């Protein structure tokens with residue numbers, strides 16, 4: 001288990017290029033399952049632990065996978081699927097693996113997928129996915145921790161989501177692509193990654209309309225051509241680097257991004273006194289003095305992303321006054337609060353609301369990452385804190401950020417990665 005050792009206080013300066021979006025790459029790699037003949041090519045795939053887990057799941061199902069991390073290109077041939085099972089060992093590492101259900105039902109008419117189990121940010125059920133596939137004519141039974149689904153065949157239906165589920169929308173879109181008839185998803189997730197998936201599939205012959213709105217229609221087709229797609233830039237990573245520039249009182253330019261996907265993030269940062277300059281695909285964030293307070297409500301897209309809640313909380317913890325952060329997407333997404341408090345932040349939580357009383361300075365301490373985004377938020381706080389900090393359980397951060405410490409170092413951060421064993425030996 002690696003750790004980050006951070007000596008905080010350096011203002012970050014310079015340019016950093018955003019990688020491909022993890023949350024777009026995963027469903028698009030999984031969508032290759034739908035292609036019966038030929039090799040799909042997916043470019044701009046980030047070199048992340050979650051991507052490798054996804055590729056392992058696909059290999060387990062019989063997909064031939066070739067991922068060149070140097071060129072960020074994955075080649076996938078799903079012509080000889082040998083299994084319809086996604087086992088517990090893989091799904092528990094990454095719950096997004098559950099998205100193989102749609103393509104397997106569309107392609108083979110059956111799937112046996114491990115239930116993902118609990119998660120650090122809440123129970124995260126899959127009932128919306130399950131009910132949607134049942135509405136599409138699938139028999140679903142639970143068997144020893146697995147969901148066993150059989151469709152004979154998968155048929156288009158009207159799906160009404162109680163709430164917009166990001167991967168739920170993607171799972172159903174992928175199933176519906178090869179289903180008989182038309183599927184209408186009402187209250188669909190509107191995230192840009194859903195649009196990216198639809199673009200990848202439509203270019204291969206699918207008929208998806210309305211992606212990016214809350215009503216998506218998918219007219220089933222009999223076969224797809226191989227995918228050939230370049231994954232969109234990661235808006236969460238872009239937001240993380242912008243906040244890194246602001247929280248350290250520096251000036252960071254993020255390149256290769258899509259500012260149009262980040263309206264509310266940019267607006268919130270401006271509200272908190274961060275100077276943001278947007279030009280085509282670059283954004284520059286700078287801040288002199290303390291941030292101002294902000295009130296943040298996380299909400300499904302185009303609302304403020306829950307995945308940047310920890311990062312903006314880190315910024316708010318240094319604000320000149322009191323900010324309120326309301327988490328409405330996940331039930332239990334404040335595990336980073338106790339860690340920020342270890343760094344000297346003053347934060348009180350009550351239910352889904354955190355009151356952040358800004359302090360003048362944070363000071364270094366040992367903290368622990370509990371998920372990808374909480375981990376990134378803690379790294380930001382440690383970059384701003386005076387003195388030495390250690391971030392434990394860096395493997396969470398590696399799931400979603402490619403070599404985060406190396407890229408922060410290029411911006412002037414004093415951050416190194418240590419293997420815990422190395423540290424133990426030398427202490």
Ligand code: UD1
Nearest residue numbers: 023096124125126127128129164165166167168307329330
């Ligand atoms: C995706 C993202 C994750 C992000 C989240 C919310 C990927 C791989 N992951 O996760 O980074 O934090 O969207 O933007 O894209 N829910 C149910 N039943 C279901 C499904 C979801 O109750 O069947 C609930 C969840 O518990 C949560 C809310 O709906 O409270 C939204 O979850 P959802 O949008 O499904 O998140 P994911 O798709 O898992």
